[in-house]
Amino acid sequence: MQKTLIQVQSLSKNFNGKDIINDINFEIYANSIVALLGINGAGKTTLINMLLGLERPTVGLIHMNGLEPSNPYARKNLGVVLQVSEFIEVLTPAEMLAFVAQHYPAPKSCEEVIESFALQDFLNKRIRVLSQGQKRRLALALAFIGNPRIIFLDEPSVGLDMQSRLKLWRYLKNYPRENGVIVLTTHYIEEAQCLADRILVLHEGKIHADSTVADIQRQFSNDNLEDIFFQLVGGGSMLKLIFVYTAFYVTELMRNVSALFFTLLFPAMLFLLFGGHHDDAFARLCHYAVYCNFAVQTVMLQGLGISLTAAEHSAWNLQSRTLPVSMVPSVVGRILSSLIFSLISIAFVMSVNVWQHDVALTLYQQCVILTIALVGGVPMGLLAILMSKHLSAAGARAAFIMLNTLLLFCAFSLPTPGDLGFLLQLVPSTQWMMLSVAALTKEFIWPHVFWLLTYTLLFGMLIGMTQEHSD
Numbered sequence: 031m032q033k034t035l036i037q038v039q040s041l042s043k044n045f046n047g048k049d050i051i052n053d054i055n056f057e058i059y060a061n062s063i064v065a066l067l068g069i070n071g072a073g074k075t076t077l078i079n080m081l082l083g084l085e086r087p088t089v090g091l092i093h094m095n096g097l098e099p100s101n102p103y104a105r106k107n108l109g110v111v112l113q114v115s116e117f118i119e120v121l122t123p124a125e126m127l128a129f130v131a132q133h134y135p136a137p138k139s140c141e142e143v144i145e146s147f148a149l150q151d152f153l154n155k156r157i158r159v160l161s162q163g164q165k166r167r168l169a170l171a172l173a174f175i176g177n178p179r180i181i182f183l184d185e186p187s188v189g190l191d192m193q194s195r196l197k198l199w200r201y202l203k204n205y206p207r208e209n210g211v212i213v214l215t216t217h218y219i220e221e222a223q224c225l226a227d228r229i230l231v232l233h234e235g236k237i238h239a240d241s242t243v244a245d246i247q248r249q250f251s252n253d254n255l256e257d258i259f260f261q262l263v264g265g266g267s268m269l270k271l272i273f274v275y276t277a278f279y280v281t282e283l284m285r286n287v288s289a290l291f292f293t294l295l296f297p298a299m300l301f302l303l304f305g306g307h308h309d310d311a312f313a314r315l316c317h318y319a320v321y322c323n324f325a326v327q328t329v330m331l332q333g334l335g336i337s338l339t340a341a342e343h344s345a346w347n348l349q350s351r352t353l354p355v356s357m358v359p360s361v362v363g364r365i366l367s368s369l370i371f372s373l374i375s376i377a378f379v380m381s382v383n384v385w386q387h388d389v390a391l392t393l394y395q396q397c398v399i400l401t402i403a404l405v406g407g408v409p410m411g412l413l414a415i416l417m418s419k420h421l422s423a424a425g426a427r428a429a430f431i432m433l434n435t436l437l438l439f440c441a442f443s444l445p446t447p448g449d450l451g452f453l454l455q456l457v458p459s460t461q462w463m464m465l466s467v468a469a470l471t472k473e474f475i476w477p478h479v480f481w482l483l484t485y486t487l488l489f490g491m492l493i494g495m496t497q498e499h500s501d
Contacts, residue, residue: 032059035180035211036081041090043076043235050076051087052235063202063212065226072232074215078182082110084351094180105353106135107210109178113185115169116346118278119158120285123149123168126157127175132274133353134176146201147171148194162189170198179210186214187221199224275363280370283333293332293371297325298378302386311390312470318383318391319399319466324434325375326407327459331430333368335414339426342418365411372407376400398469406462409482412489413458419493433459458485 036058043051050073058064068074079085080092083099097104117126124140131137144150147167152160160168166189173181186202187195202212202225216222222229231239239245283289301321341347350360383391391399417429436457458481465478 032061033209034058035060035095035209036213037091037093038081039091041077041080041092042088043073043080043085044088049235051080053090054232054235054237056230056237056240058211058213060209060211062227063214063225064228064230065222066213066215066230066232067222068232073235074232077232078184082108082182102353107176107179109173109176109181110349111169111173111183111186112349113188113215115165116344116349117157117165117168118282118346119156120282121157122154123157123160123171124153125281126168127171129274129278130172130353131175132270137176138174140175143171143175146174148197163191163194166190167194174205181205181210181212183212183214185216187216195221271359272362272366275359276366276370279333279337279363279367283337283367283371286337289332289337293329294375294378297321297328297375298382300324301379302382315391315395315470316467318379319402319470320463321379322376322399322403323406323459323462323466325379326372326403327410328430328434329368329372329375330407330411330414331417331433333371333414334364334411335417336423336426336430338364338415338418339421339423368407368411369404372404376403395470399466402462402466402469406465406482409458409485409489410462412486412493416489416493436460458482461485 034057038054038056041051041054042049054077066074066077076085080087081094081099083101083105086100092099094104095107099105118129121129124144127140127143131140144153147170149164149167149171152164157165157168170186173183183202187198190198199221205212212225214222214225227242229239229241229245230237283293301318301324304317417426421429436459461478461481465475465482467473468475468478
């Protein structure tokens with residue numbers, strides 16, 4: 031008896047009162063290559079999005095190996111390539127392959143897929159400088175590096191020259207499909223005829239034919255194919271993936287020159303120019319504490335605000351959601367990478383102090399300043415995440431400038447921030463600054479702690495509500 035890998039039951043999808051997919055049922059069995067065909071607007075993309083767990087059906091059930099497709103474990107043997115493949119373009123193909131391979135329990139070796147898809151000539155170039163054909167070969171390599179058993183290919187040979195296309199066909203024909211399946215769409219009828227064992231024709235949201243290529247050709251004169259998917263995925267351990275995502279986000283930020291300047295050098299430069307020239311020794315100490323806060327804030331707003339906003343609006347965001355992993359490694363990785371850069375940025379401020387200002391510090395004061403800078407960064411980090419959910423990239427940059435300007439403006443009130451207006455004192459970064467001053471003077475700190483905890487809970491709840499609404 032054939033093993034069922036994909037099962038669709040009474041599936042419907044409605045957009046604005048229109049049925050895009052209308053009560054379809056089918057099963058896809060192991061050891062086969064299936065081509066999904068249909069004219070433009072037939073509903074193929076919507077169907078594939080639901081099969082991959084990227085969209086929820088209005089009605090009906092989908093099971094991938096007996097699991098819902100949104101379950102990361104269901105995607106551990108899945109390979110997918112989108113019709114328009116997107117990548118992290120600051121990386122090289124070698125780095126991209128290594129990054130994606132970490133999601134799999136038993137991936138192929140990078141050397142094997144590099145040879146299979148002829149990536150040697152551009153392996154160490156930045157992805158953004160590659161041609162469309164080179165990017166397509168990289169996309170194919172990424173789809174197969176996880177040794178997947180269920181593979182979705184959307185227009186797999188688009189952008190390939192004839193030699194690469196024939197090589198791909200041989201690879202797919204010879205790919206071991208024991209207990210596995212390949213699902214593809216293509217505009218080349220010879221591609222479907224050469225590769226597919228079975229054809230599904232989708233028309234006006236319904237399955238109109240389910241047969242061999244020869245039978246379909248006899249029944250339909252219009253075999254225009256299109257939209258679907260194919261990428262890779264697997265399932266590494268949670269701790270390993272957290273490390274992988276942390277390293278990836280550190281690499282991403284290291285290759286962004288403007289982000290490096292504003293997160294690492296800008297706070298130290300401002301401290302050098304404006305931070306240590308106050309006549310009063312305690313005022314200089316307070317300025318030092320606030321510039322440490324400022325260093326953390328710039329990192330949080332950049333790493334968890336602007337960068338996350340850009341990621342939310344990138345085409346790679348959709349592709350990354352087909353990987354067999356929850357949001358946890360990505361979120362924790364961003365937080366840890368931001369923490370790393372926060373420590374580095376604080377170290378630059380400390381270096382300026384030692385080199386130029388020589389603000390006198392006891393060990394207790396240094397520990398207090400460092401602790402409050404890092405802990406106070408939590409609500410600012412949550413605010414940055416919330417900002418990324420609701421603002422465009424330009425809006426996030428504007429908020430970045432406004433919040434940093436506000437903190438620096440408040441710094442000029444030191445060492446008596448209580449003189450600030452009531453409304454200004456309600457700003458999270460102002461409470462953060464006032465907490466630093468209160469701790470250094472060993473005054474009553476709990477009102478400021480209360481406000482920062484309130485902001486932390488409030489921003490966390492708003493992020494949760496936003497995420498729930500987006501799901």
